Amino acid sequence: MKETINGKCVDYTFDGQGIVKNNGKVIFVPGLLKDEEATIEILYQKKDFDVGRIVKINTFSPFRIKPKCPCSTACGGCCFQALDYQEQLKLKFNHASDTLKKIGGISKGISNIYGMEYPYEYRNKIQIPFGFDRQKRIIYGFYKYKSHDIVPIENCAIEDKVHVNILKTIKELMRTMHIDPYNEDTRRGVVRHVLIRHGKVSNETMVVFVVNQLMFPSRKNFVKELVKQNPYISTVVFNLNDRDTNVILGSKEDVVYGSGFIYDTLCGIRFKISSKSFYQVNHDQCEVLYNLAIKEAELKPTDIVLDAYCGIGTIGLIASKQCKTVDGVEIIKEAIYDATNNAKYNGITNAKFVCDDASNYMMNKKYDVVFVDPPRKGLDDPFLKSLLKNEPNKIIYVSCDVGTLARDLKLLKIKYDVKSINLVDMFPHTFHVEAVVSLVLKH
Numbered sequence: 001m002k003e004t005i006n007g008k009c010v011d012y013t014f015d016g017q018g019i020v021k022n023n024g025k026v027i028f029v030p031g032l033l034k035d036e037e038a039t040i041e042i043l044y045q046k047k048d049f050d051v052g053r054i055v056k057i058n059t060f061s062p063f064r065i066k067p068k069c070p071c072s073t074a075c076g077g078c079c080f081q082a083l084d085y086q087e088q089l090k091l092k093f094n095h096a097s098d099t100l101k102k103i104g105g106i107s108k109g110i111s112n113i114y115g116m117e118y119p120y121e122y123r124n125k126i127q128i129p130f131g132f133d134r135q136k137r138i139i140y141g142f143y144k145y146k147s148h149d150i151v152p153i154e155n156c157a158i159e160d161k162v163h164v165n166i167l168k169t170i171k172e173l174m175r176t177m178h179i180d181p182y183n184e185d186t187r188r189g190v191v192r193h194v195l196i197r198h199g200k201v202s203n204e205t206m207v208v209f210v211v212n213q214l215m216f217p218s219r220k221n222f223v224k225e226l227v228k229q230n231p232y233i234s235t236v237v238f239n240l241n242d243r244d245t246n247v248i249l250g251s252k253e254d255v256v257y258g259s260g261f262i263y264d265t266l267c268g269i270r271f272k273i274s275s276k277s278f279y280q281v282n283h284d285q286c287e288v289l290y291n292l293a294i295k296e297a298e299l300k301p302t303d304i305v306l307d308a309y310c311g312i313g314t315i316g317l318i319a320s321k322q323c324k325t326v327d328g329v330e331i332i333k334e335a336i337y338d339a340t341n342n343a344k345y346n347g348i349t350n351a352k353f354v355c356d357d358a359s360n361y362m363m364n365k366k367y368d369v370v371f372v373d374p375p376r377k378g379l380d381d382p383f384l385k386s387l388l389k390n391e392p393n394k395i396i397y398v399s400c401d402v403g404t405l406a407r408d409l410k411l412l413k414i415k416y417d418v419k420s421i422n423l424v425d426m427f428p429h430t431f432h433v434e435a436v437v438s439l440v441l442k443h
């Protein structure tokens with residue numbers, strides 16, 4: 001029998017798990033809210049911490065609400081669905097302030113956190129694993145926290161409702177046409193993941209099957225039937241991933257229906273999006289984020305601008321209307337191809353895009369304003385050194401990880417004043433938040 005203890009949640013981990021202290025040891029308890037007291041079963045013990053599960057909550061938080069999604073505790077996607085949304089915003093605000101102070105030594109306060117009016121059904125992209133349950137029935141859903149066990153979810157509360165029927169049809173067609181999900185242990189089966197992207201403004205939908213083999217019997221009929229039952233699907237792509245890896249997409253693709261990409265409009269500009277391009281998952285909050293970034297840059301018609309880590313050119317193309325020229329740099333070649341075409345479709349002639357490592361590209365380049373929007377790991381040393389050496393007048397740092405942002409700001413503040421910090425809640429019910437920091441060169 002596993003050990004149980006009674007304990008009180010005193011705080012959260014960086015990824016939203018409740019923290020309980022017991023005899024000097026920390027227990028991580030998913031789903032337990034701050035100030036709640038609970039009976040906790042210890043699931044496993046490590047040298048520095050234990051991991052537990054709630055058996056019974058004995059004292060409830062006044063901010064506990066009924067989650068919209070029945071699987072919210074089992075699925076590793078949303079850790080805060082049971083916490084009132086305004087409290088989630090306060091929590092993210094306080095956590096970001098503390099992190100910026102502790103890691104970055106940043107004393108400037110955060111001006112605002114921009115939340116959503118309706119914080120559900122916002123995810124325009126999902127990547128869903130398929131598998132079998134114990135009765136060998138096909139299931140799809142999300143991985144349980146820190147595992148590869150699929151929690152079956154047919155109606156996720158944060159995903160765009162367009163996805164729901166497509167996934168149901170796929171499951172039913174796989175069942176009737178005997179197309180098996182891929183099994184990671186035996187390395188047999190066909191369908192590993194299904195990726196769906198929906199353009200909120202364009203209403204175009206892309207379905208990508210990540211498969212272990214590109215060809216299989218009845219593939220043509222499978223796609224034909226899928227599109228017949230979901231006529232709003234604009235394109236279907238098969239992506240080959242036959243490696244033993246956690247990376248979802250492989251490199252080889254076969255477009256079997258439509259053009260292989262979709263369009264969507266952000267801040268008045270139309271973007272072409274392919275399966276591998278980075279495109280923010282929350283359309284409406286993304287507009288809030290980009291508008292903030294551009295506003296804080298206070299661009300002048302004479303400004304020479306860099307959009308570093310530019311993806312499909314979103315920030316740079318929006319900025320291009322207000323400055324002299326924009327260069328964009330990005331490591332994924334498909335995204336650069338899309339960015340270049342996006343400039344053309346929108347009649348933008350003062351922006352050009354280069355496929356390169358941002359740090360490599362940044363050496364010895366002079367810009368008035370630099371936008372950076374790196375992945376979670378933040379900026380690397382060579383990039384930071386180039387920024388400090390080349391001294392753009394302004395840096396607008398868009399970040400999806402406050403920890404690495406704080407680390408980078410600690411270095412940048414040698415030469416830059418932090419003028420403003422704003423947060424945008426792009427991912428309600430998760431622990432993630434986006435930050436926009438505006439930095440001005442000290443004189």
Ligand SMILES: C[S@@+](CC[C@H](N)C(=O)[O-])C[C@H]1O[C@@H](n2cnc3c(N)ncnc32)[C@H](O)[C@@H]1O
Pocket residue numbers: 278279280308309310311312313314315329330331332335356357358359373374375400
């Ligand atoms: C957070 S996304 C931002 C993309 C874009 N600014 C947007 O909002 O859609 C980060 C981008 O950085 C790119 N990236 C990652 N490492 C890079 C590197 N070393 N050099 C250039 N780009 C990189 C990724 O491919 C991704 O498109």
